[in-house]
Amino acid sequence: MxxxxxxxxxxxxxxxxxxxxxxxxxxxxxxxxxxxxxxxxxxxxxxxxxxxxxxxxxxxxxxxxxxxxxxxxxxxxxxIGRTFQNLQVFFNMTALENVMTGRHLRERCSLFAALLRTRALVRAEAASRDAARRLLRRVGLGGYEDSPADAMPYGALKRLEIARALAAQPQxxxxxxxxxxxxxxxxxxxxxxxxxxxxxxxxxxxxxxxxxxxxxxxxxxxxxxxxxxxxxxTPSEVARDPRVIEAYLGTEAAAAATTGGPDAAG
Ligand SMILES: Nc1ncnc2c1ncn2[C@@H]1O[C@H](COP(=O)(O)OP(=O)(O)O)[C@@H](O)[C@H]1O
Ligand SMILES: [Mg+2]
Known part of the structure; x- marks a missing residue:
């Protein structure tokens, strides 16, 4: 299914x-x-x-x-988790904090526990931090834990967004x-x-x-x-589908590609 x-x-x-x-x-x-x-x-x-x-x-x-x-x-x-075509990262937070925001969906905390900072809450926060560290390592950002997001290179931010989405444990x-x-x-x-x-x-x-x-x-x-x-x-089926080639390259290129003539698109 x-x-x-x-x-x-x-x-x-x-x-x-x-x-x-x-x-x-x-x-x-x-x-x-x-x-x-x-x-x-x-x-x-x-x-x-x-x-x-x-x-x-x-x-x-x-x-x-x-x-x-x-x-x-x-x-x-x-x-269902997602990332965005235009990065949506919290630039005023560290990499680790960004990933931790993604986990909050999976956590339940009563106002009572939050106000009293119960031992259970402190333990849950530590577990959340550990999980976020593991995720940063998993996306290859182990060295960035405490870096402010606004100091990270663009390529690292793209992976940070993926880590934050994974923190919610999406299907x-x-x-x-x-x-x-x-x-x-x-x-x-x-x-x-x-x-x-x-x-x-x-x-x-x-x-x-x-x-x-x-x-x-x-x-x-x-x-x-x-x-x-x-x-x-499959990728190869789609790549040789004339309708797909036409949508990308226009009708003439599609005709050339399917006939395999000297002008065939590469
Ligand atoms: N929020 C929106 N308001 C008005 N038009 C939109 C909006 N989002 C997308 N569109 C229009 O829907 C069409 C598809 O856009 P989009 O989904 O961004 O395409 P793609 O991601 O494939 O480039 C475009 O014509 C775009 O202008
Ligand atoms: Mg788009």
């Missing part, structure tokens, strides 16, 4: 159909990528799947439970362009991290323009164009 089953999902902004009648199945422990030209609706889809936007129509079933129409905090509580992690703005070496480090997250049991939905990364890590690829699902399949 799929972890996430999306059917007939639509969202419009005024007259713009950002996503239209999209159906997706996401399995546990896998990496599914969503690719498509700028404006295809990728970020809108992530926003609807994380509860930031309420869909106009459609169903979002996570583990057999309907989430469409629920408020965003219930998406998070149900186990499904939505990554919106985790490699955007990274150099080739930094992007390769993201490969390993994404594969490891999936192997450890969290399904990943990846929105990414870096095709090398998509081809390397994905079990399955969905192609969006003008808000609609244009194609899906």
């Amino acid at each position: 799929s972890l996430l089953a999306v059917t007939g999902l639509s969202k419009a902004f005024g007259g713009v159909h950002a996503i239209e009648d999209v159906c997706l199945q996401i399995r546990s422990r896998t990496v599914h990528s969503i690719i498509g030209p700028n404006g295809a609706g990728k970020t809108s889809l992530i926003n609807v799947l994380s509860g930031v936007y309420r869909p106009d129509a459609g169903s979002i079933m996570l583990d057999g439970r309907e989430l469409a129409g629920q408020p965003a905090h219930l998406f998070a509580a149900a186990g 499904l992690l939505l990554l919106d362009e985790p490699a955007a703005g990274l150099n080739a070496t930094e992007a390769r480090e993201i490969d390993g991290l994404i594969k490891q997250v999936a192997a450890d049991g969290t399904a990943v939905v990846l929105v990414e323009h870096n095709m090398r990364l998509v081809m390397e890590v994905s079990d399955h690829v969905f192609v969006l164009d003008h808000g609609r699902k244009l194609a899906e399949g």
Whole structure:
């Protein structure tokens, strides 16, 4: 059974159909990528799947439970975590503190316990700190624990966001362009991290323009164009699909690529 089953999902902004009648199945422990030209609706889809936007129509079933129409905090509580295309890090906090904010969703603390600073609370805080340290190491930021986020390089901040999302122990992690703005070496480090997250049991939905990364890590690829699902399949199936080549490169390049003529696109 799929972890996430999306059917007939639509969202419009005024007259713009950002996503239209999209159906997706996401399995546990896998990496599914969503690719498509700028404006295809990728970020809108992530926003609807994380509860930031309420869909106009459609169903979002996570583990057999309907989430469409629920408020965003219930998406998070149900186990959907995310990162943002434009970094959303707390710049006035350290790396460790940023990751700890992600864990608060998993913790329950009464006002009474907080005011009296009960022993149970102190223990819980220490456990939370230890878990956040382990996560920082897991994303390769072991040396940054006490660094203020505003002093960290961009590539490290991208991984810090992933650590913060993982701190909530999501079943499904939505990554919106985790490699955007990274150099080739930094992007390769993201490969390993994404594969490891999936192997450890969290399904990943990846929105990414870096095709090398998509081809390397994905079990399955969905192609969006003008808000609609244009194609899906394994990375190699999608890469040779003429509709996909056309959406990216235009009709002439698609014809050349499929006939394999001397002008075939590489
Ligand atoms: N909050 C919004 N308000 C109005 N239009 C939006 C909003 N979010 C996205 N759109 C529009 O929806 C379409 C899809 O955008 P987006 O989901 O950001 O695409 P992508 O991430 O694939 O580049 C675009 O035409 C964009 O202008
Ligand atoms: Mg986007």
